[in-house]
Amino acid sequence: MPRSTIERPPGAAPVEAFIGLGANLGDPHATLNAAFDTLAALPASTLLQRSAIYRTAHFRSRLEARARSNLQHSLAALQG
Numbered sequence: 001m002p003r004s005t006i007e008r009p010p011g012a013a014p015v016e017a018f019i020g021l022g023a024n025l026g027d028p029h030a031t032l033n034a035a036f037d038t039l040a041a042l043p044a045s046t047l048l049q050r051s052a053i054y055r056t057a058h059f060r061s062r063l064e065a066r067a068r069s070n071l072q073h074s075l076a077a078l079q080g
Contacts, residue, residue, distance in 0.1 A: 048079050
């Protein structure tokens, strides 16, 4: 996939961004770790922090809850 490069104007302050990540298919923990690796590799940015990976129960019907019982989520803070 081609990557675009966005240049910050001279003298402009870095910007912080907070990104919520979630996964519930296959191996969610591995998927989230791969997402963090991808974020850390982005050019002209720095992965400042990442939260722990949390597993939560789905809050809809019992049938949907069984299908989505492996929902895991985390947060990332980037600067660039």
